[in-house]
Amino acid sequence: MQPPDLLMIPGPTPLPDVVRTALGQPAMGHRSPEFKAILEDVLPGLQWAFKTEHPVLLYTASGTGAMEASLVNTLNPGDRVLALCCGIFSNRWADIGRLIGLDVTCITVPEGQANTVASLQQALHDDLSHPPAQRYKAVMLTHSETSTGVLNPLKELVRCIKAHGALSIVDAVTSLGAAEFAMDDWGIDLAVSGSQKGFMLPPGLAFLAVGPKAWEAHKQCKNPGYYFNFTKTKKAQAIFTTPYTPSTPLIIALQAALTLMKKEGLPAIVARHATLQGMVRAGLTQMGFSLMVPNDDIASPSVTSVYPMAHLSAPDLRAQLKQRFKITVADGQGVLKGKIFRVGHLGYISERDVLTTLEAIKRLV
Numbered sequence: 001m002q003p004p005d006l007l008m009i010p011g012p013t014p015l016p017d018v019v020r021t022a023l024g025q026p027a028m029g030h031r032s033p034e035f036k037a038i039l040e041d042v043l044p045g046l047q048w049a050f051k052t053e054h055p056v057l058l059y060t061a062s063g064t065g066a067m068e069a070s071l072v073n074t075l076n077p078g079d080r081v082l083a084l085c086c087g088i089f090s091n092r093w094a095d096i097g098r099l100i101g102l103d104v105t106c107i108t109v110p111e112g113q114a115n116t117v118a119s120l121q122q123a124l125h126d127d128l129s130h131p132p133a134q135r136y137k138a139v140m141l142t143h144s145e146t147s148t149g150v151l152n153p154l155k156e157l158v159r160c161i162k163a164h165g166a167l168s169i170v171d172a173v174t175s176l177g178a179a180e181f182a183m184d185d186w187g188i189d190l191a192v193s194g195s196q197k198g199f200m201l202p203p204g205l206a207f208l209a210v211g212p213k214a215w216e217a218h219k220q221c222k223n224p225g226y227y228f229n230f231t232k233t234k235k236a237q238a239i240f241t242t243p244y245t246p247s248t249p250l251i252i253a254l255q256a257a258l259t260l261m262k263k264e265g266l267p268a269i270v271a272r273h274a275t276l277q278g279m280v281r282a283g284l285t286q287m288g289f290s291l292m293v294p295n296d297d298i299a300s301p302s303v304t305s306v307y308p309m310a311h312l313s314a315p316d317l318r319a320q321l322k323q324r325f326k327i328t329v330a331d332g333q334g335v336l337k338g339k340i341f342r343v344g345h346l347g348y349i350s351e352r353d354v355l356t357t358l359e360a361i362k363r364l365v
């Protein structure tokens with residue numbers, strides 16, 4: 001007997017049946033009226049998900065593409081920027097920034113900790129000693145740091161950035177559709193996400209919500225690139241098309257996913273993730289595991305990082321889970337590779353999936 005694989009990783013997440021059916025639809029021309037009608041539904045749907053009245057740009061790319069697009073389109077080489085670093089993905093902001101010639105300063109906390117309002121406030125206060133033209137133009141930060149399972153206090157961090165006047169550029173890749181997130185109410189200037197996470201789709205679409213201040217910055221940007229160019233994408237999307245050939249099957253499936261998400265409702269989606277997170281944290285703690293993020297207040301609702309027990313290494317636990325139960329949990333990344341395992345509880349995941357995973361782990365330890 002071969003039960004289907006259970007993917008308990010923080011993306012790509014399992015696919016709902018309606019999404020899989022949508023992915024199997026006959027090919028559709030991307031300039032056809034049928035496809036235009038899908039974009040007329042999907043683009044406002046993305047605004048609903050980000051809780052924004054401003055345009056959400058849709059790219060055929062992964063989340064990293066949207067991260068690069070956001071910096072390339074709003075900043076110029078030599079601009080000073082601040083990156084809040086707490087793991088692999090938040091470090092990526094600094095890496096991309098340096099590569100495109102930004103003058104990047106990092107505030108780095110050890111793995112498993114969240115970036116704090118106090119250290120951000122201090123850095124932004126110190127920045128005021130620079131003449132206005134040389135102050136930080138942007139602060140890049142990550143809501144849910146997937147490599148460690150930390151949820152940063154985004155609302156509070158963005159409030160500080162707003163008071164300083166820099167652009168807030170937010171990675172919401174594993175927080176959108178899982179954690180509370182409110183682009184406009186929280187005053188976020190630019191936020192990125194991807195399809196294979198809370199949207200329950202395969203990888204391949206990137207979403208980029210752009211607020212008015214980010215549009216102003218874009219106007220000052222000397223080389224916004226070609227494929228990811230905000231102006232080209234906005235202009236095309238205004239008439240419900242795309243500048244280049246998009247991934248039509250993924251966008252058709254996005255319509256199905258958004259319909260499902262709207263039916264559940266954002267508050268219920270956030271509540272479901274909180275429940276799953278609580279079950280995973282409580283279940284593993286009861287078994288004797290130590291969590292990498294013991295503080296519930298800064299724990300991501302998408303993924304839980306766990307230290308293995310002395311008698312069963314993380315690679316062995318992962319291998320046995322896969323072999324015996326066809327359940328996949330994620331490895332650690334970077335310096336944490338092989339040292340922790342990460343249980344994803346993101347997207348199309350139910351209480352039954354979590355209970356199955358917990359019981360399977362229990363039988364191995």
Ligand SMILES: Cc1ncc(COP(=O)(O)O)c(C=O)c1O
Nearest residue numbers: 062063064089144146173174194
């Ligand atoms: C928080 C976060 N940011 C960025 C990315 C990069 O996204 P992608 O792998 O889709 O390029 C990921 C991927 O897992 C992520 O979890």
